[in-house]
Amino acid sequence: MPTHVIVLGGGPAGYVSALHASQLGARVTLVDASGLGGTCLHRGCIPTKTLVSSCSLLDQLKDASKCGITINGDIDVSWPGALANVHRVINTMAGGIEGLLNNRKIEVINDEGWLADGHTVTLAGGGQVKGDYVLICTGSKPARPKAFPFDGHTVVTSDDLLHWSDLPTSLAIIGEGIIACEFAFIFASLGVKVTVVGMERLPAPALDTDISAVLLREMRKKGIKFVGGAPVESIECRDDGVAVSQKDKPEITAERALVCVGRIPNSETLHLEAAGVESGRRGEIIVDDFMRTSCPTVYAAGDVTGRVMLAHAASAQGKVAVEHILDHAPAAIDESKIPWAIFTSPEIGCVGLSEQEAGRRGIEVRCGTFDMRGLGKAQAMGKIAGMAKIVADASTGEVLGAHVMGAHATDIVHEAVVAIQQGMSVRELARAVHAHPTLSESVVEAAEDVFGLALHKVQ
Template identity: 35%
Template sequence: MSSYDVIVIGSGPGGYVTAIRSAQLGLKTAVVEREHLGGICLNWGCIPTKALLRSAEVLHNSQHAKDFGLVLNGSVTADVGAVVKRSRGVSAQLATGVGFLLKKNKVDVIWGEAEITKPGEIVVKASTKSVQGPAIPAPKGAQGPGTYQAKNIIVATGARPRVLPGLEPDKKLIWTYFDAMVPPDMPKSLIVVGSGAIGIEFASFYRTLGAEVTVVEVLPQILPVEDEEIAAHARKRFEKAGMKILSGAKVTKVEKTANSVKATVEMGDGKSQVIEADRMISAVGVVGNIENLGLEKLGVKTDRGCVVVDGFGKTNVPGIFAIGDVAGPPMLAHKAEHEGVVCVEAIAGKNPHAFEKDKIPGCTYCTPQIASVGLTEKKAKEAGFTVKVGRFPFIGNGKAIALGEPEGLVKTVFDAKTGRLLGAHMVGAEVTELIQGFVIAMNLETTEEELMHAVFPHPTLSEMMHESVLDAYGRAIHM
């Protein structure tokens, strides 16, 4: 019976990063995986969707080549099969890279489905199937089914799409995001149920490729976790691009025909309308993979489909930990990675700071991009802060205009009493690459004074971050 200091169940971003850090700390480590090294993120989530969205972005730019003084000889159209093939190739390359990194760091890979039979013991059985079909063979050098011992077991099993009654996916007419990533052909029309990051990214992708897209959101605001002002700006841009958005609306009935769906949508005023489309994407969130792991038998505490943990990934059962999506929101890859590092460093006795969720950035890669960190203006006021709010529009930035991206907004929220940066929110070109500047500032407990005195290079989009801070204190220069 093989014995380890740490066994991580799941090799997604949280799992493989945790395993590598564990090995770096001198702990004998293994990771158990049942279908894909790299997990959902690398294979069916973060990475392949960004590859799809990049193809859509290139198509959009080519369609507007004339705006940049360029002439294309002939039309540019999307070959959906080739777009999907490129996306799958990107995922395959990165999954191979994860295998290399695990091997390089001397982390053993155990291939199969794990169950924790008691604290310190895992039984691994052969994988039965993957999310998209038959079980995937074990990679070369991986160990197989058997009983394994570990002083510390870290559950990093991720999450799967939430299924609502009446919206059960069938892979043909009603899709999850897995199906939406590998369409056999291009639908002419699409209904997207849910306007969170997943729903809006797919709505943006398919709209850019030419589909008629209707988004149905049960809440009054699309992108519900974002700042109201940012979400409103994004909505205008989406609608300008031809996307139809129904907020404060609920799908109450779905009828299927041979090759289409009819959705009855109940609006907030009680009136209903029927929308017909080729396909429907159900993007109503995700739920943690906590089943069939032995957690219930061992008395591990769970809440609303997720494992309950403290700031170091500890569950209520000694020797069992959980990180990433399975440990609750925000369900983001970078949250899982950092949470896992904190967890395993605590196991190794390195006394890390407890994991803090309030400084985790969120990014949505639609057109326009959306990025945020910290409290929205509304949440800051609800928390009792007196706030100072700064705003700066893309139209006032030279780099944005030169890029042909004059629409967008950077917004900052400060504590009026202390100057502490409480939150930052952006919508527009490349904001997913800008937000980290504010993340670092919040981690350093930076006030408005340090941000005002920081020198931002010109001409860059990042200058808008500076101007937004200045505006919060009545000192904006270029507006």
């Protein structure tokens, strides 16, 4: 009899795990109540990137005259039309996932489930499913601080945005992290007056400081106001909108408020104690490098573990879990080498250590940078904002980190992912001949700049 794996949750960790387990010969039952594809497809990655694509086209149309293209008449923005396109993409991809699962003969139960023990999942609609192993992939949800008056319309999380029937004239975004920054650029492109309110001095503070500083500059160029350096103490709903109060700073008013202050694991309804599964203070399920929980027959992957809350990390973790369950000699994931793809304007792609993180670890580094404006391709595209930065070990020359900001940065960064994964030196990266004219030349120029040898940079 094949090993029976029950997968709880159908997001990037869950459905990928189910497909991989079936591929390796397991019998698979997938229990999911929130829609195949999870938050990533229905409320996160895909909807926001579809909106980013619409906004990018809108920005290009606004700048068409620079390219000798005349557009007669006004360029109108239809929020309902943009949402219709979002839902078209969601439905297409959800149908694709369903087709893949059907093709693999995976049983899908559209229901909520929780643990009865280490082998059994109880279904909300009645009955139970028993298997050899349970893999929990229930994802995460936006944090909703109790002090804020969420109502689903005026004060919202990112989950609520796709239910708006219209756009606000002004928006206060609470939080300065990656999700907050992505939405700031989206709504600014759509004509909304945006203010980002954060605790830190720079937006996206988890990034390399040089990148965050350029991001702040680009925010200002887009008309986005950034008010950092103090926590938000309250959001007050008024007849004409909201008032946001920061400690020791002037009040900020807007028509609506979007709260982006992190995500928390979806574990509170799983009855983890029934199987002896340990969790942390935020509800994250504690796992080892092979995604095993404290119960030998229960594994967990993705956001519910609270480790690396990224869709592609979730999928990779799910595959490791499945391979360990089925004795296929999995390799543990080096989470320090998982890339980030950030869809601000311009995009940001990064992997490995920032200069600041290397310093905190006591590693002496040498860094090289190169501005996108120095590239012929960037000039030809009219996309000159941004930079590339390489962080290298000063003693060994090994590439420790790469940070790219500019057009298509989320694609370009992957050559650095491979370089870091393979332990390449910065000299090897610099010697790799890059085609001209391309945006990827920024990476080799930054690598050459580690030695002060970037030919197209004014020293």
